[in-house]
Each structure stands twice: as structure tokens, then as C-alpha cells.
Amino acid sequence: MREILSIHVGQCGNQIADRYWRLVLREHGLTEAGVPKDPAATANNANMEVFFTRVRDGKYTPRAVLVDLEPGVIARIEGGDMSQLFDESSIVRKIPGAANNWARGYNVEGERVIDQIMNVIDAAVEKTKSLQGFLITHSIGGGSGSGLGSLILEKLRAAYPKKKIFTFSVAPSPVISDSAVEPYNAILTLQRIRDNADAAVILDNEALFRIAKSRLNRSPNYMDLNHIIALIMSSVTASLRFPGKLNTDLGEFVTNLVPFPGNHFLTASFAPMRSGGQEGQVRSNFPDLARETFDQNNFTAAIDWNNGVYLSACALFRGDVRAKEVEENMAAIRKSLNFASYVPTGIKIGCAETAPDGFSSSGLALVNHTGIAAVFERLVSQFDIMFDNHAYTHWYEAAGVSRDMMATARNTVAELAQSYRDAS
Amino acid sequence: MDPTLEKQIASASRSVEEARRLAYHDPVRIGALVEQISVLADLRQKEGDFRKAESLYREALFRVLDLRKSDPELLSGIYSLLAYLYDRWGKMDEAARFYEKALELSERNGLAETDKVATIKNNLAMIFKSLRNHEKAEQYYHEALECFLRVDGENSPRVASVYNNLGVLYYSHMEVERAQEMHERALGIRQQLKQDDMDPADLSQTFINLGAVYKASGDFRKAEECVERAKKIRASMNGFRPKPRRAAALLVDANG
Numbered sequence: 277m278r279e280i281l282s283i284h285v286g287q288c289g290n291q292i293a294d295r296y297w298r299l300v301l302r303e304h305g306l307t308e309a310g311v312p313k314d315p316a317a318t319a320n321n322a323n324m325e326v327f328f329t330r331v332r333d334g335k336y337t338p339r340a341v342l343v344d345l346e347p348g349v350i351a352r353i354e355g356g357d358m359s360q361l362f363d364e365s366s367i368v369r370k371i372p373g374a375a376n377n378w379a380r381g382y383n384v385e386g387e388r389v390i391d392q393i394m395n396v397i398d399a400a401v402e403k404t405k406s407l408q409g410f411l412i413t414h415s416i417g418g419g420s421g422s423g424l425g426s427l428i429l430e431k432l433r434a435a436y437p438k439k440k441i442f443t444f445s446v447a448p449s450p451v452i453s454d455s456a457v458e459p460y461n462a463i464l465t466l467q468r469i470r471d472n473a474d475a476a477v478i479l480d481n482e483a484l485f486r487i488a489k490s491r492l493n494r495s496p497n498y499m500d501l502n503h504i505i506a507l508i509m510s511s512v513t514a515s516l517r518f519p520g521k522l523n524t525d526l527g528e529f530v531t532n533l534v535p536f537p538g539n540h541f542l543t544a545s546f547a548p549m550r551s552g553g554q555e556g557q558v559r560s561n562f563p564d565l566a567r568e569t570f571d572q573n574n575f576t577a578a579i580d581w582n583n584g585v586y587l588s589a590c591a592l593f594r595g596d597v598r599a600k601e602v603e604e605n606m607a608a609i610r611k612s613l614n615f616a617s618y619v620p621t622g623i624k625i626g627c628a629e630t631a632p633d634g635f636s637s638s639g640l641a642l643v644n645h646t647g648i649a650a651v652f653e654r655l656v657s658q659f660d661i662m663f664d665n666h667a668y669t670h671w672y673e674a675a676g677v678s679r680d681m682m683a684t685a686r687n688t689v690a691e692l693a694q695s696y697r698d699a700s
Numbered sequence: 701m702d703p704t705l706e707k708q709i710a711s712a713s714r715s716v717e718e719a720r721r722l723a724y725h726d727p728v729r730i731g732a733l734v735e736q737i738s739v740l741a742d743l744r745q746k747e748g749d750f751r752k753a754e755s756l757y758r759e760a761l762f763r764v765l766d767l768r769k770s771d772p773e774l775l776s777g778i779y780s781l782l783a784y785l786y787d788r789w790g791k792m793d794e795a796a797r798f799y800e801k802a803l804e805l806s807e808r809n810g811l812a813e814t815d816k817v818a819t820i821k822n823n824l825a826m827i828f829k830s831l832r833n834h835e836k837a838e839q840y841y842h843e844a845l846e847c848f849l850r851v852d853g854e855n856s857p858r859v860a861s862v863y864n865n866l867g868v869l870y871y872s873h874m875e876v877e878r879a880q881e882m883h884e885r886a887l888g889i890r891q892q893l894k895q896d897d898m899d900p901a902d903l904s905q906t907f908i909n910l911g912a913v914y915k916a917s918g919d920f921r922k923a924e925e926c927v928e929r930a931k932k933i934r935a936s937m938n939g940f941r942p943k944p945r946r947a948a949a950l951l952v953d954a955n956g
Contacts, residue, residue: 363721365717365721
């Protein structure tokens, strides 16, 4: 069995975990306590143990480690209807929080808790037969998810040099933000993601906010954004969770989507995008579904579509779709996409029988587009404005992160943006 | 890997998980968790996985630091276990750092006159010897010696070991006369030990060390005599495995 261990870090990472595991449980026919509703059907899925461990009484527990420096979100998960789901020995929470400061999550508080986290991860890894890798969910703007998340990334890479590490990284946006230092945290984290992860799906709050706003008739809140993220994550992982042909392991994702080392920052799109509670009404025809899947406004990062090219793309359609329809429609879409001249213009296409809960069919695109440079450039310029005026940097220096370290991270991300621009 | 060790690790690992679950809801159980963690860490060290052992000891360390009521004895115990690990790992600077932390903490809390502290000092001296800091090594050996003399009295195997270590230190610094004096003292004690305390490997080592000293001072007849006696003891040991070179200053016995 090629198991995958999910690691959820910080407030945002755990809120995503809450939404994500809920969706996954339903797709696998499990109750909120992890008990199969129809044991025979669950046992039929040979890939069940990729994301779950079977414990006593036929119950399933997610292969997940929950980490936070504040008790709030995890306490809510534990107090809610999923209280029986997660293994308490794999929950790590420490107070006090990282106070939105990357340096506190990485150094001060991180140092006190990282060994416990690694021990919990080691124990979870030892329960697997042949681990393929890790999924990390976190935000890169806050303190815990960014700082502690970075520390976990580095330690994971050092301890498991050959395992694949995927991150689902939520990037901050001034549109929906609660702290001024988010660009600092984001830049410092992006450097670690570039150096230690095999692939990162960038979930840009700016784009998510725009998507959510266009679907709802009100200003979206974090729950709305997290719901979108959970839908995307469950679709990205669907090919790993159910038997299939495309992207059946993390290594295949990397081979298909990362043409140059370091340029492993992906963006995703889910269709049909609806807000929570509206799923039942959805029934779209395939051409619409395919078009929406590759609609530029539907992607989770604020990509600079006009000044960039596709380096690679994968699509996964789930549920009630016919192979012939897929072929016909995707041929047209493929032609409309602007691929780099030196890469084959193929879109890897996969189909899966099970649609997400509440949908009759769905589409997912996972792409590597050079226009993602715009996201990095936006963060670098926000970083520069504050950094050049020495704003807030004393908080970082006080927690052991020098201005030199920050400048190095900034240059790494600027180079990353440039390397994407050069690849266009 | 040794299948017995593998089983021991699996079961220790389960115990740690169970202890984590209990401690998760009830911070009073952290003492028990720390105990389980050090059992697992010790097994990891035997397995040769120093990275995991380090990570476990460090978790124990921060768990103890987080306790509302401080426990200097437990804390100093964990410091020395970590130091011992770094010592075996070959990270001598780290080992010295943590042993000194353990010492400082013990002395600050009136635990200076114990064999644990003496063991730490002896181990520290060995580390400084390997770091080629002769003065510090000598100083810590002497402190360890005084401490063991007070705790155990004159005729103890541990006193003999420190004499032996001092002898080796002096010899390596070409202070042959002092080395001879130390090894003779060690021999005096080791020859008188009761059967239970006697370790033939130690005794034969003393003869070998003495032989080297005599040879260095030009007394070849005595040197040969010593080597012959060492050979005889070795031959009679058949298959006996000598104890590990350094003792872990053992330490964690917290309960609740």
C-alpha cells in the first residue's frame, strides 16, 4: 500500500482539515466517527488505506497529524461531530501561539514543539508499509502555519529525503487579511517550500476571494474560502484515494507537472464551483463543465494569464462523464491554451467514477503556468515596501530572524518569479 | 535488524502513543509519558537511529520544562541522557554542553554529592580528553574521583575506573610517572575486589596499561610480566563481552 500522511499546521491548516476530511469521509461512505456506512462497499476500495488507518471494530482513522500553537480550531474539531475521528496521540497543540510572527513559529515556539511533532510523524510513518509522501496544509501568511510549517518542511525533508512532499499553501491577500506582516511570513515560507517541497498548490486568498464573491451574493468569509480549498484538495487527492489510471501516485504528479526543478508551484481550478449547501442543485452538461474547469477566472491563484504560458496541465473529471465527450471537448480546449513552445501541448486527462458528494460530475484542473510569477512579484513588492522602511522587522530580529535572512528569502522568491518569467 | 529489538521498539512505541493520549487530556500524566519516551529513545539508540533518539529525548525535555512544578532531578537526568546520546553520536561539543547543563542544574539544587553527578563528571572528562582539552579533562576526573571516594569509599570499582582513566590521560600526555601511580592504584583496588564486583576485562586492561607505562619508563622486564598476566586473564575469560565503555548516568525514574 502506498500510504500518504497528511499534516495540518496552524489555524488555517486545521480549518482546511475540518472541511477536507468531512468531504473525504462522505466520498468513502464513512460516518463522522470513521465507521463505514456500508462495510462491504468500503472494503471494495483497494486504496482505502492510502489515507486511512484501519483500527479496531472496522473503524477508520485518517492518517493525519494535526498541529497548532493555539488550542481554538483543534478544540472545535474535537468538540464537533468529528470528535471521535482523529487519533489523540497524533494531535499536537501548544500554547501560546506564534502571534502572526513567522520567526516565533520557526524559532521560539517551534523549537519547543518540533521534536514532539517529528516523533508523532515518525510513529505514523512507521505504521505504513510503503509511504509515498506527505501532504501539508497551511497558510503562508500567519505565524504557526508559515513559521512552524517551514520548520516542519525542513525537518521532514532532512528525515525523509526520498519521500514526496506536497503542500497546499494558502497565500495571503490584502483583500482579506488580518495582519500587516503577512508578506514577510509568506516570503520566508515560500523560500522553504521552494527548497524542500516537491510540489505546492498555491491557493491565493485574493483569487479565492474573487471566486467566492462571484458565486455568493455577499462578502465571503474564511469558511467560504476553506470550502473551496477542501473541494480542490479532495479532487486533487481523488486519483490517489480511488483506483484509477492517471496520477495514481505523488511521483506521477511531479513528473507530469514539474518541468524544471524549483518551478513546482501549481494552481488549481474546480468546477462546477458552488458555495457550500448549494451542491444539490448542480447538474451541468459536459461542455460547460470542461469550459468552467479551464476558465481563467476559476483558478485559485491570481495568475498573470496574458504574460505567461502553460508549462503543464492535468485534468481530472469525476462522476457522470463519457469518454467520447471528454475527448471531443478537451481537444478544443487544448488548442485554446497557450503552451510554452518547448513543451508538448498535451493535457493529461483522467476520469474517475465517483463524483464529490453532492455533485453529479465535477472537473479539476491542476496546472503549472508561468503567470504565477505575478503572485510572487506581488508579495515581493509588498515585502519591499515594509522591509525598506524597517517596518516590523524588529519583531523578527527579536525572535532570531535577522534582516539578512529575510533579505535572502526575498531574493530567492524574486529569483523564483524571474525563473518563471524566463520560462515564458 | 535484531528481531527482538524490533519487537521491543514496536511495543515501546505503542506505550508512548498510549501515554500521549493520556497526557493529552491530563497534564499530570506527563511524568509517565516522559518515562515511556526515554524507554523508546534508549531502544532507538541501541538500534543506531540517533536522529529519532534525539528527537524523543528533546520532546521529553520540553515536556518537563513545561511542567508547572519544576523537577530539577528529572530535568538534569534528561540533560545527561541527551549528552550521553551526543557522546555516542560523536557530537562531542553538544555532549559537553548538555553534561555541563546537567551538572549546573544538579549543583544549584543541592544534588552535587551523588554518584550521578560523579558519573557525569567522569563522562565529561572523557569528552574533554577526546576534544584534547587536557586541563579540563584532568580537573573533571579529579572532581569525579573525590565524589566517588566520598560516596563509595576507597575500595570501589568506580574509584578504580577513574584512577584508570586518569592514568590513561597522563600517559597520553607523556606524564609517565603519574600515569604509573594511577594505574598502580587502580590495580591495587581491582585485585582486591570481591568476585561479584570484579570485572576480569577491567583487570586485564589495567595490566596492559601498566605494561605500557613500564615499557615507556624502560622497565621491560616488568612490562613483559604485566602483559603475560593480562594475556592469562583474557584467555580465561573465553567469550566474555566487556561492558560498554561509558555508563549512561541513569536517571529517569519519574512516576506521575
